[in-house]
Amino acid sequence: MTQSATQGAPREGGAALASGRRSTKVRRQRVRAAWIFLAPMLVTLALVAGWPLLRTFYFSFTDASLSDTGGAAFIGFENYLVYANGVWYGLLTDPVWWQSVWNTFYFSIVSVSLEVVFGTVVALLLNAEFKGRMLVRAAVLIPWAIPTIVSAKMWAWMLNDQFGIINHLLMAMGLIDAPLAWTANADLSMWAVIIVDVWKTTPFVALLVLAGLQMLPKDCYEAAEVDGISPVKVFFRVTLPLVTPTLLVAVIFRLLDALRVFDVIYVLTSNSTNTMTMSIYARQQLVQFQDVGYGSAASTMLFFIIALAVVIYLYLGRRQLGVDQ
Amino acid sequence: MNQYQLMKLLKRVGLYALIAVVLVYAVFPFYYAVITSLKPSSELFQPELWLSSIHLSNYAQVLGQGSFLRAILNSIIVSLSVVFIALLLGITAAYALGRVRFRGRTTILLTILGVSMFPQVAVLSGLFEVIRTLNLYNNPAGLVLSYTIFTLPFTVWVLTTFMRQLPQELEEAAIMDGATPWVTITRVFLPLMWPAMATTGLLAFIAAWNEFLFALTFTLTDDQRTVPVAIALISGGSQHELPWGPIMAASVTVTVPLVILVMIFQRRIVSGLTAGAVKG
Numbered sequence: 001m002t003q004s005a006t007q008g009a010p011r012e013g014g015a016a017l018a019s020g021r022r023s024t025k026v027r028r029q030r031v032r033a034a035w036i037f038l039a040p041m042l043v044t045l046a047l048v049a050g051w052p053l054l055r056t057f058y059f060s061f062t063d064a065s066l067s068d069t070g071g072a073a074f075i076g077f078e079n080y081l082v083y084a085n086g087v088w089y090g091l092l093t094d095p096v097w098w099q100s101v102w103n104t105f106y107f108s109i110v111s112v113s114l115e116v117v118f119g120t121v122v123a124l125l126l127n128a129e130f131k132g133r134m135l136v137r138a139a140v141l142i143p144w145a146i147p148t149i150v151s152a153k154m155w156a157w158m159l160n161d162q163f164g165i166i167n168h169l170l171m172a173m174g175l176i177d178a179p180l181a182w183t184a185n186a187d188l189s190m191w192a193v194i195i196v197d198v199w200k201t202t203p204f205v206a207l208l209v210l211a212g213l214q215m216l217p218k219d220c221y222e223a224a225e226v227d228g229i230s231p232v233k234v235f236f237r238v239t240l241p242l243v244t245p246t247l248l249v250a251v252i253f254r255l256l257d258a259l260r261v262f263d264v265i266y267v268l269t270s271n272s273t274n275t276m277t278m279s280i281y282a283r284q285q286l287v288q289f290q291d292v293g294y295g296s297a298a299s300t301m302l303f304f305i306i307a308l309a310v311v312i313y314l315y316l317g318r319r320q321l322g323v324d325q
Numbered sequence: 326m327n328q329y330q331l332m333k334l335l336k337r338v339g340l341y342a343l344i345a346v347v348l349v350y351a352v353f354p355f356y357y358a359v360i361t362s363l364k365p366s367s368e369l370f371q372p373e374l375w376l377s378s379i380h381l382s383n384y385a386q387v388l389g390q391g392s393f394l395r396a397i398l399n400s401i402i403v404s405l406s407v408v409f410i411a412l413l414l415g416i417t418a419a420y421a422l423g424r425v426r427f428r429g430r431t432t433i434l435l436t437i438l439g440v441s442m443f444p445q446v447a448v449l450s451g452l453f454e455v456i457r458t459l460n461l462y463n464n465p466a467g468l469v470l471s472y473t474i475f476t477l478p479f480t481v482w483v484l485t486t487f488m489r490q491l492p493q494e495l496e497e498a499a500i501m502d503g504a505t506p507w508v509t510i511t512r513v514f515l516p517l518m519w520p521a522m523a524t525t526g527l528l529a530f531i532a533a534w535n536e537f538l539f540a541l542t543f544t545l546t547d548d549q550r551t552v553p554v555a556i557a558l559i560s561g562g563s564q565h566e567l568p569w570g571p572i573m574a575a576s577v578t579v580t581v582p583l584v585i586l587v588m589i590f591q592r593r594i595v596s597g598l599t600a601g602a603v604k605g
Contacts, residue, residue, distance in 0.1 A: 026500060029505075029506070030425050030506060031425060031427045033421070033425070033505070033506035033507070034420075034421035034422075034425040034427055034506075035421070035427070037417035037418060037420055037421040037506070037510075038417075038418050038421045038422070038433065040414050040417070040418075041414040041415070041417070041418040041477060041481060042433070044410075044414060044473050044477060045436075045437070045440055045473070045474075045477060045478070047455065047470075048448070048452060048455070048470060048471060048473050048474045049440045049443060049448060049474050051451065051455065052448035052449075052450075052451025052452040052454070052455055053443075053447060053448050053451060054451065055450065055451030055454055055455075056447060056448060056449070056450050056451040059450050059451070064450075066453075069450070069453070069454045069457075070454075122347055125340070125343055125344060125347060128340060130340060130341065130344065134591075136344060136347070136348060137591060137595075138587060138588050138591045139348055139351050139352055140347065140348075140351050141587045141591055141594065141595075142351055142352060142355055142584055142587065143351055143354075143355075144587075145531060145580075145583045145584060145586070145587040146355065146580050146583065146584075147534065147535035147537075147552070147553050147556075147579065147580065147583075148535060148537060148553075149535070149537050149553040149554075149556055149557050150358075150553070150556060150576040150579065150580055151354065153556060153557075153572055153573075153576055154354045154355070154357070154358045154573070154576060155354060157357075157358070157361060157569050157572070157573065158354060158357060160569075162370075163369070163370040163372060163569075164372065165357060165372040165374075168372035169372075199350070199354065203351070204598065207595055207598055207599060208598070208599060210595075211595070211599035256442045256444075259444065260444035260445060260446060262445075262446065262537070262538050263537040263538065263553075266537075266541075266557070267557055278446070279444065279445075279446040279538075282446045282449070283446055283449065283538070283542070286449055286450055286453075287542055292450050292453075295449075295450060296450045299446050299447045299448075299449060299450060300447070302444055302446060302447060303444060303447040306444050310442070
């Protein structure tokens with residue numbers, strides 16, 4: 001019994017113990033203990049996540065301000081959409097909000113795509129045999145460990161329009177004639193943000209993909225080598241299909257992170273509408289303009305937009321994989 | 326040298342060239358920050374790849390301010406408290422979720438996974454109210470509380486994965502000897518879980534050390550701030566004259582401990598990161 005429990009179903013843990021053989025008294029004691037052990041964690045999460053989320057939903061239907069959240073009056077959907085004096089008002093009519101939604105998705109899709117491509121390349125490299133592999137792997141982790149704020153500041157300095165090393169190098173190489181205003185220029189600032197984000201988070205994707213690569217069976221590759229199939233073909237026919245589940249996981253982690261992006265944009269371009277994302281917009285309303293009702297409406301929208309994006313992604317991913325887990 | 330050997334050599338050279346590119350890409354921004362921080366302000370505006378001499382004036386300026394040292398202290402206190410709380414609540418919850426089968430277990434696991442994917446802005450106004458009601462506004466304790474929203478789900482998730490892999494016999498033996506669940510956790514599982522706890526603790530520490538949004542929103546005065554906020558708010562005479570030397574010195578000061586941690590514990594960090602994603 002013990003053998004089958006450990007080998008056959010490692011995920012079940014104490015399942016075999018709980019069902020059958022042992023007396024129900026032990027079992028009941030274990031279940032009661034389980035709930036007692038879970039309680040502190042569940043209470044904490046309810047306090048910092050569940051309750052605040054419900055309050056945010058509630059605030060979005062009130063005129064609460066930051067100085068007085070308790071004395072808010074219920075105003076229905078006015079924060080979202082209201083018709084007054086022949087004009088529609090509210091979050092859903094604010095072009096800056098829709099600009100933020102668009103920016104968020106543009107940023108997320110472009111940066112996550114680049115991260116997946118670069119991450120896969122780096123993972124394939126780290127999977128190869130060479131001297132100093134451990135050292136390289138540690139070095140690749142550096143961008144991941146650096147606080148987002150610090151990496152944004154470091155890049156802001158490197159991308160500085162007058163004294164930045166990037167402009168200096170690009171001009172020395174003759175690629176540009178005049179310095180570029182990376183963070184101020186409307187067309188470039190989003191790319192500046194994407195450059196920093198890709199630099200910072202590619203290591204995470206690379207490590208996930210590397211872990212996926214290391215779990216692949218070796219015999220496929222030996223067979224391919226014996227048959228003399230080109231490495232490129234092996235990658236697209238064997239490796240890529242096999243690591244696709246890992247890639248999907250990496251993408252969902254990164255996508256969720258990218259859709260709520262705040263730090264890097266706040267530091268690099270502050271409240272500029274060219275790079276304003278949903279999080280920046282909501283926080284600006286909440287804290288800077290002290291309008292908790294309207295800001296909460298934006299937060300609520302953000303929550304549901306992200307939830308919807310995740311559901312769609314999971315649905316498409318599952319269909320593409322052709323599995324039903 | 327025949328053609329086969331030549332091809333092999335070329336491949337080898339190509340591989341090392343690619344590795345060099347990746348290395349430069351990963352390390353250069355940090356290297357450049359170190360260089361900038363070691364320049365005197367007179368040389369700051371000449372972009373150079375190498376350093377001719379070392380000046381510590383930027384470090385003296387940053388570390389000479391009491392507020393930056395205070396921010397470092399706050400960050401250390403907050404991060405260590407967060408790690409302690411997350412591990413304490415995480416290990417007990419992981420025992421329940423990993424070793425006991427009961428009704429509602431899957432629901433709880435899915436809820437935890439959902440919370441770990443929360444956009445933090447979505448709870449900002451509600452959490453602000455909670456923190457003010459508990460009188461923790463502008464207080465590092467408020468940050469400790471709010472940081473559990475992202476450290477706790479992750480810790481529980483990874484520790485549960487590790488807990489499930491421990492052999493069955495251990496627990497059976499403990500139960501045979503009449504050990505209570507609490508004794509089973511502290512005497513049987515805890516000694517075996519140290520590596521996993523070190524890993525998750527390290528990841529929670531880094532996450533708390535780097536957090537920005539809550540720290541920016543829930544603190545007001547310089548003496549209560551954490552390091553990321555302190556760095557983000559360093560300003561000069563005007564918006565266009567940021568003191569880049571001191572900013573880089575501050576950045577390097579708070580990043581070096583992290584880089585050293587990563588270098589030492591990279592195996593652990595990698596296993597922790599991937600356990601959360603790949604196995605889960």
